[in-house]
Amino acid sequence: MSHATTMDHEHDHDHKPKGFVKRWLMTTNHKDIGTLYLIFALAMFILGGALAMIIRLELFQPGLQFVNPDFFNQLTTMHALIMVFGAVMPAFVGFANWMIPIMIGAPDMALPRMNNWSFWILPFAFTMLISTFFMESGAPAAGWTLYPPLVLQGGDNIAFAVFAIHMLGISSIMGAINVIATIMNMRAPNMGYLKMPLFVWTWLITAFLLIAVMPVFAGAVTMLLTDAYFGTTFFNAAGGGDPVLFQHVFWFFGHPEVYIMILPSFGIISEIIPTFARKPLFGYVSMVYASAAIAFLSFIVWAHHMFSVGMPLGGELYFMYATMLISIPTGVKVFNWVSTMWKGAMTFETPMLWALAFVILFTIGGFSGLMMALAPVDFQYHDTYFIVAHFHYVLVTGAVFAIIAGVYYWIPKWTGNMYSERLGKIHFWWSAISVNVLFFPQHFLGLAGMPRRIPDYSTQFAEFNMMSSIGGFAFGLAQVFFIYIVYRTIKGKGTTKATDRVWEGAKGLEWFIPSPAPHHTFQDGEPVKDEHLAHVSNH
Amino acid sequence: MNKTVVKIVMVAVLMFGFSFALVPLYNIFCEITGLNGKTSGQVAKEVLASQVVDENRNVTVQFDASVNSELNWEFRPLEFEMQVVPGKLYKTEFYAKNLSDNDITGRATYSVTPRKASLYFNKTECFCFTEQTLKAHEEVIMPVSFIIDSKLAKEVNLMTLSYTFYKFESK
Numbered sequence: 147m148s149h150a151t152t153m154d155h156e157h158d159h160d161h162k163p164k165g166f167v168k169r170w171l172m173t174t175n176h177k178d179i180g181t182l183y184l185i186f187a188l189a190m191f192i193l194g195g196a197l198a199m200i201i202r203l204e205l206f207q208p209g210l211q212f213v214n215p216d217f218f219n220q221l222t223t224m225h226a227l228i229m230v231f232g233a234v235m236p237a238f239v240g241f242a243n244w245m246i247p248i249m250i251g252a253p254d255m256a257l258p259r260m261n262n263w264s265f266w267i268l269p270f271a272f273t274m275l276i277s278t279f280f281m282e283s284g285a286p287a288a289g290w291t292l293y294p295p296l297v298l299q300g301g302d303n304i305a306f307a308v309f310a311i312h313m314l315g316i317s318s319i320m321g322a323i324n325v326i327a328t329i330m331n332m333r334a335p336n337m338g339y340l341k342m343p344l345f346v347w348t349w350l351i352t353a354f355l356l357i358a359v360m361p362v363f364a365g366a367v368t369m370l371l372t373d374a375y376f377g378t379t380f381f382n383a384a385g386g387g388d389p390v391l392f393q394h395v396f397w398f399f400g401h402p403e404v405y406i407m408i409l410p411s412f413g414i415i416s417e418i419i420p421t422f423a424r425k426p427l428f429g430y431v432s433m434v435y436a437s438a439a440i441a442f443l444s445f446i447v448w449a450h451h452m453f454s455v456g457m458p459l460g461g462e463l464y465f466m467y468a469t470m471l472i473s474i475p476t477g478v479k480v481f482n483w484v485s486t487m488w489k490g491a492m493t494f495e496t497p498m499l500w501a502l503a504f505v506i507l508f509t510i511g512g513f514s515g516l517m518m519a520l521a522p523v524d525f526q527y528h529d530t531y532f533i534v535a536h537f538h539y540v541l542v543t544g545a546v547f548a549i550i551a552g553v554y555y556w557i558p559k560w561t562g563n564m565y566s567e568r569l570g571k572i573h574f575w576w577s578a579i580s581v582n583v584l585f586f587p588q589h590f591l592g593l594a595g596m597p598r599r600i601p602d603y604s605t606q607f608a609e610f611n612m613m614s615s616i617g618g619f620a621f622g623l624a625q626v627f628f629i630y631i632v633y634r635t636i637k638g639k640g641t642t643k644a645t646d647r648v649w650e651g652a653k654g655l656e657w658f659i660p661s662p663a664p665h666h667t668f669q670d671g672e673p674v675k676d677e678h679l680a681h682v683s684n685h
Numbered sequence: 686m687n688k689t690v691v692k693i694v695m696v697a698v699l700m701f702g703f704s705f706a707l708v709p710l711y712n713i714f715c716e717i718t719g720l721n722g723k724t725s726g727q728v729a730k731e732v733l734a735s736q737v738v739d740e741n742r743n744v745t746v747q748f749d750a751s752v753n754s755e756l757n758w759e760f761r762p763l764e765f766e767m768q769v770v771p772g773k774l775y776k777t778e779f780y781a782k783n784l785s786d787n788d789i790t791g792r793a794t795y796s797v798t799p800r801k802a803s804l805y806f807n808k809t810e811c812f813c814f815t816e817q818t819l820k821a822h823e824e825v826i827m828p829v830s831f832i833i834d835s836k837l838a839k840e841v842n843l844m845t846l847s848y849t850f851y852k853f854e855s856k
Contacts, residue, residue: 256686323693331686361697365704377854380708383794384753384851386814391711395704458718458800 162665171266174258176243177663181560182265183240184553188629190232190272191546195622197225202584202618204601205611218601219287220279226290227307230407231314232272234541237549238410239264239321242349244560246325248656248667249343251334251674256327264320271313278303289599291396292367294381294389298374308371315364322356325349335673340434341681343654344427347434348413351441355402355409358445363399366392390455397448405444407541409437411508411548412479415501417654418555419483420680422498423490424651429482430681436475436482443472453521454528462521469519473512480509495649496570500551503578504544511539514589529599532592538585550577550628557635558644562662565635573631576624583617653680720800736772736835743768744833749847750779756852757785758819763826772835774809779827779848783819790818792853795846802844805834816853 163169173179201221204212213221243261247254255261278285283301286292298304329342329350342350369380370392379385381392412433420427427433450469453462483505492498514536518524527533558564587610592598596607603611635641644661658678659667676682714720746769748762759782769775783789795813797803810830819825829846 257690319697323690323697326693327686327689330689357693357697358700361699361701362704362707365701369705369708383849384792384853386794388711388715391708394711395707398707458720 172262174254174262175665176247176255176258176261177560177665179255179261179265180240180242180244183236183243186265186268187233187237187240187549188632190228190236191625192629193276194225194228194233195625197221197228199619199622201225202615205603206615207612208603208605208608210602213601215601216284216287219289219599220285222599223287223289224276224279224285227275227286228272229541230290230403231311232268234407234545234549235318236268238349238352238407239318241345241410241414241549241552241556242321242325245556245656246328246346246349247332248659248663249346249654250329250332250337251655251668252328252332253666253669253671254332255324256332257324260320261324264317264324267313267317267320271310271317274306274313275310278306281306291393291400292370293396294370294373294392297370298381304374305371308367311367312364315360318356318360322353322360325353326357329353334668334671336676337674337679340431341674341676341679343413343680344416344430344433344437345410345413348409348416348437351437352406352409355406355441355444359399359402359406362395363403366395366399369395390452393452393455394449397451398445400451401448402441402444404537404540405440407545408508409441411504411545412437414548414552414555415483415504416479417680418497418501418551419486419505421555421649421651421653422495422501423487423492425486425490426653426680427482428485428488429478432478433482436478439475440472443468443475447472450519450521450524453524466519466521470516473516476512480505480512491651493650495554496565496567496574497551497555499571499574499578500547500554503574504547504551507539507543507547507581511536511541511544514539527592529597530592531588531596531598534598535585535588535592538588542585543581553632555649556656557632558648559656559661559663561636561638562644562660563635563638563641564644564648565631566640569627569631569634573624573628576627577621580617580620580624584614584621585617587611587614587617653678655679718800718804733774733832736832738770738772738835740770742771744771744837744841745769745843746775746831746833747843747845748777748779749845751847751849753849753851756789756791756850758783758789758791758850760848760850769833771805771833771837774830774832776810776828776830779812779829780824781817781819781827781850782824783822786821788818788820790816790853791850792816793848793850795848798845798847799841802837802841805837806844806846807832807834813848817850 163173170178170182173182200213201218204210204218243255246252281302283303286297286300286303286307288297288300292307300307329346333342369378372378373380373382373387379387381387381389383389416427416433447465447469449457449461449465453465514532518527518533518536554565554570591607591610591614594607596603646659646661647657648661649657655674655678656663745766747766748764750760750762752758752760759780761780763778763780767775767777781791792815793813795811797806808829808831810828812827812829817825817827831846833844
């Protein structure tokens with residue numbers, strides 16, 4: 147390995163394409179494409195966050211102050227679409243591009259040209275989607291779930307939203323094909339499946355989910371498109387169709403989709419905790435099986451999003467119990483993380499702080515999810531701020547916290563510079579406190595009956611909403627601070643050089659190449675050494 | 686590697702097809718379970734032959750009619766409810782009138798509630814899903830004949846047949 151790394155070092159600068167267009171626009175290098183994905187995700191995170199700030203501004207006080215109700219609905223819809231498809235998913239694909247080839251000892255992704263294409267579709271798709279804000283019809287305003295018949299009243303934005311979703315789907319599917327082909331075919335010799343880091347495992351499973359459900363979503367929105375423009379009546383009762391059918395098809399995609407957004411987070415957290423607990427991951431194989439079990443269960447629980455829509459009692463019971471079953475493999479994961487830390491020599495660097503906050507806060511989100519899995523009580527919680535609190539706990543303090551943890555964990559490897567530990571800790575405590583001020587009161591609002599997606603509310607909800615808005619502004623500002631920290635680290639301002647190993651307790655192939663990672667790694671196809679790996683399973 | 690990619694692409698294409706296959710699958714599912722008030726597709730003779738009539742049993746059938754806002758018609762049942770004995774053939778009528786100055790074609794959809802009763806509701810004559818053209822200010826009486834299957838669960842003593850008329854646009 148040391149022999150290989152010196153070779154990489156010598157050739158490092160010779161192989162980087164010169165000029166902006168060749169380096170970034172036409173790149174086929176997995177590290178450059180990973181960087182592009184991550185920067186794009188950060189930009190979309192800020193845009194989606196800005197929309198959320200307007201939402202919280204409007205909800206700061208009861209009454210209508212800043213935006214009209216229709217524009218408010220456009221904000222909630224676009225906030226969700228941008229955060230889901232623009233921020234969280236591309237961020238994970240960015241991590242996959244950067245880390246998977248390095249973690250399995252592959253020289254690049256399996257299909258590098260397709261990799262370039264799958265990234266460069268994204269800016270065009272989002273230009274189309276965001277342009278709807280400037281149209282006469284306005285942006286889509288029926289919620290990210292795009293339920294007909296409401297969404298079909300959107301005028302011109304229907305076609306733009308549908309084609310943008312088609313492009314996002316194509317991008318995701320190509321990304322997933324690349325991940326699967328890379329993991330199945332490009333592993334270095336001696337890198338068996340059960341030696342792969344958990345991040346690679348969770349992404350492999352995520353990629354299969356993407357392949358299975360993104361086409362279904364594409365089909366569902368295609369039916370919306372033909373209903374709107376070509377006179378079909380898939381979802382139109384007048385022609386013998388059924389709007390509820392859309393909800394079934396949507397959630398057949400939508401439920402696996404939420405696991406697409408959380409499984410890679412599980413992977414990142416499973417890399418970070420062992421490093422800072424200085425112990426191998428507890429129950430590695432059970433983690434792999436738990437991830438696969440979660441992925442399988444995600445396909446058979448979709449109608450728990452639709453309890454209040456109406457279904458036979460047997461259906462409600464089935465979807466209720468099946469949903470509760472998911473807490474078993476998820477519980478296996480949480481207990482494994484806790485067991486990994488048990489009696490470990492723990493230190494609390496910034497990535498570890500984010501990972502710990504993830505474990506605690508994601509579990510809170512999981513518990514509120516379990517509450518809503520109970521069909522009879524879901525009738526009370528449905529479409530209230532309780533569900534808003536729930537999915538923000540699993541997506542913000544879950545997925546987004548894992549992404550930020552991963553950035554702090556690997557950015558020394560990406561840039562060769564250590565971020566400022568002091569600023570990182572300030573960012574963490576600032577975010578961890580404000581995010582709870584932001585979302586925790588929303589549980590109470592929901593239990594008291596405040597409906598979601600409405601710009602005005604009764605005066606008894608005023609205090610908690612004001613609290614939530616203040617938390618929201620603080621959390622938003624903290625992420626601007628995050629950009630500053632990332633910028634400083636990339637530029638190497640006030641930072642120290644990162645060592646190759648970076649973290650004392652780190653294991654895995656990425657820590658045995660130089661920092662910053664050379665433009666080309668693992669070109670020689672030599673077998674990986676067991677002592678570099680975190681998991682050397684006997685299976 | 687190419688084999689892997691071809692296989693995965695095929696899965697993606699199949700799943701796209703599957704999303705469209707869900708449309709007929711959903712309809713079949715609704716017909717089997719009676720979800721969405723879909724009624725049994727059995728024909729009158731078969732149903733009548735298998736009936737065990739219990740004259741002492743009474744079921745109330747309510748009739749409901751509504752018109753979509755885009756259709757300028759009047760539409761109502763001529764009788765709002767009926768006492769029926771399961772296993773026997775009954776007939777009722779609906780009234781429709783075109784209130785506009787133009788000829789309009791409408792089309793009706795229907796559903797039966799409660800869901801567990803819908804499969805036991807057999808229509809032998811009905812105006813559902815057929816295109817109905819009414820000239821300006823024309824009136825029409827539309828009959829519905831039905832048999833409630835005598836196998837209907839004992840606890841059901843009330844059911845509703847609901848019709849909605851929509852404007853039919855040939856696109």
